[in-house]
Amino acid sequence: DGGITQSPKYLFRKEGQNVTLSCEQNLNHDAMYWYRQDPGQGLRLIYYSQIVNDFQKGDIAEGYSVSREKKESFPLTVTSAQKNPTAFYLCASSGTSGIPGETQYFGPGTRLLVL
């Protein structure tokens, strides 16, 4: 079964705590992405990675960090510097063809809530 998995489905963060969201894909895609979605809103790009060991900031990178040590994995850490982290986080991947703007495949999402 090919696809993208995200874990956990729900995550609770305490004040001042860093939390890490997992994203794994077995689609052999080069590019991976993290988006944030607030209620009634579209997706905003946090970080993206076109290749292993390389990543770029998206539109709202402040308070977040990522790593891309393996092609299959692109974890997102929500740091204590992110003051309003409550949101739905979506991971996606694309890009076996190398053409810009290719179809992205999304995971089921992680809902982060602040205690």
Next chain:
Amino acid sequence: SQQGEEDPQALSIQEGENATMNCSYKTSINNLQWYRQNSGRGLVHLILIRSNEREKHSGRLRVTLDTSKKSSSLLITASRAADTASYFCATDEGSNYKLTFGKGTLLTVNP
């Protein structure tokens, strides 16, 4: 930055009717895509139309693209209750892998 903007924000129709959603964007694109999101779930790709195409069909979906007006429309024919979801358009920014999503149209199909 918001590239695509969908219109209307919400649409409520009866089963069997057609649903039309529109998307406008600001800069030149290589292609435009439509995605669907059921409540609390990830997005699912529906259809991709390239900048040199004017119309594309996939099952009950019809997408048009007018690059001179920088707009696209998604038509769902003979809608079903299961079509109830949010629909997003997404555009690329030319030279990299990024997609920029609009805020979406919430479609409700009443049985």
